Amino acid sequence: MNILEMSEVGKYIRKVRKERGLRLEDLSDQHISTATISNIERGVPHVNKDKVLYLMNKLGLDLSEVPDMIEKDTGSIESLQVKFTAIETMIQLGNYQRALALLSDLSDEVTSQHQATIHYLKGRIHFIKRDWRKAERELSEAIRLAYQDPYSPKVNLEAASYLCLSECRMQHKDWEQALKYVERGLDALTDEEEIFEQMHVKLLLARIENLQKLDRADEALRGVDEVWALLPQIRSRQLILQTYALRAELLRKMKLYQDAIRYAREGSQIAVGSREYGGMFRLWSVLAHSYQDAGQLADAEVAFEFVLELGEHVSDKEDLVQASCSLGQVYLMQGKMEQARDILKQALDMAERIHHGLLTSTALILLGQAMKNMNHYLDAIEYFQSAGKIADKNKLKDRVYQCYYELADCYEKIGEEAKFQEATQRMYQTQKELNKNKLYL
Template structure:
């Protein structure tokens, strides 16, 4: 018997046992143990057909009646699957509370084939509401039940790890996010359903490596996966890889390659009207052109990203553009334009609690102020940035803040200078794997 048939037979046996009010122990005897009964109900493949036949006889379930009961069981499973599809659609269109209500109405016991799916969708719903603790609880339940279920072809385990990694990412727990992603890749069933999960895990792993500053490792990952991306049907996921390829190429100094992939990605995003991806790629393109000192094309690229502001809702992108535009103007010694751009970046970041890009803007504004000889004012910006980086765990930016303060105190206040140098060392030691490089736009 194939695995799915075994599972369906197990479901029939479990339902009959429960309807009759019997425990696992009530069916056990010298020929069959409670554990074997449980394995049969869960569809474990290594149980012998003789044991299954013996249990069917004990329950007085004739083999000739079994096909009819299996058809009924399949019909019930089809209804549950349809209800889950309804839940997924409601969540997708923003009707989260209604989706959760439908899940509450879907009463499934812990041995049901779709119980892990129900917890998975509950986790997705809570993620949409940014209720991270409830989402994590639901997903850990999905993991637990999937791991107990021998029928793993749905790839629910990998899918649950994917969502857990995203929850960690949204809470700035990058190492944990990376660990969950690796777990998802390790447990992925190659010939199972939901094949798109694997490529999403690879894409997200690249993003987490980027955030952790592990640029070489991230580039290697993207290069290894690149031959597979042409098979990706979802344009948004495909563009995620184009962004990673362009960004990693830029960060390791291969600017022409960065420009090539950014421009290819922009064309794909334009054809598919994916404005978020288009904006991200214009930002990378502007940064690459800045590195090659092609000022006009860099400025145009950043302004193209800003023109997309009305087309997307994520304010972080606008903040990032103004930060990078400010850096560009500083390189051109257009100090007033630089100050105006950086102040806009800070204004957006404060409005939307974008602390990551707020710290970047403050550091850049401190650099601009310092270059104008206003050291005391620069120190205020650097200290404000330092407080943010320490509060939110942005170690690389904390290192930069200490370095900038040391620069201000050098030759002026030896005690403060030594204090900054000591803290630079401690920050570097705490973040041993961080690649501290002078990338102008590594945010």
């Protein structure tokens, strides 16, 4: 056997072993070690050929039949790959019924041999439909059965399932568990799989996202540097834009605003002419926030206005509400009260429609500040009172305190002494509640 044949035979042996649910330890004995079996499966050329024949005999494989088996298996998998790719494309296009119909049209033989792939595809459908519980159940089954599915190594099925599980946990803001799933996905990767590089980058970026959410900025930035070195090999523009956005967000978090602006602008230039609206929205958002933090309000205004122009292409309406609130805040800082009022009313309407307590209270407080700056104190009081009720209901004590502070300021300006005293007392009570779990030296 030459080197090429050794590689193909090794891959086939590995496939048969995994299909049968055997570990390396299950096949090793006094004549062949787990290390030798691993070398055979990886096609290492210096392995004694007698060891290869011995291992094949243990698995009941005839060397003369292997080329035909490999050719037949390759043709079968390539044919299936077309079908599964078509199904996944239907899922990405949002045509779930057609995807499910294609899955149900698969033969009984395919269904029995590729349970892991079918569970994974169903998990993807539930994920896109935002049914996280069902998605996690299907993806967990895909991982459990991955070793039995001959299609699994072709598409990094186990790693892909862990990545999707991580994304499910991120939707619940369970960053710790999401990070654990990413690490398991990275452990499941081997460099033998055809799409190793793309899946590797996706998992690395998911790890950075979670480290950022856990305020582990130094680790996250080191992760960005690792992916940055791979940029010349990354073909997906979506992944490239995500990398630029993460670097810019981390730099902004570290208050390196000009560096954040630089990378956000570079990323947004790469996005020009593409249909990667999600990446574009994210890059322009971090650019706008960085301008705002740096005090470059005119630039922040232009950037936020462009962010909102992209709104119809954004699926996550929370980001759109946040951008509207931020633009309203920029208008406030510039003294453009009427423009602030108009955009903040739009933000409030969107926040109420998605039942988001934090963003609703944010829009109400900013609206109250706009009204107060226009000397419309009674309107301002109404907004601050509504914001306080929502903040209290959602246990946002910092916001409750801010609302009472604003109310006290309004009451003082219109000479309502009793109500001023009442608001001040409520501020004190709220501060006491905030201090309960704090320790002081």
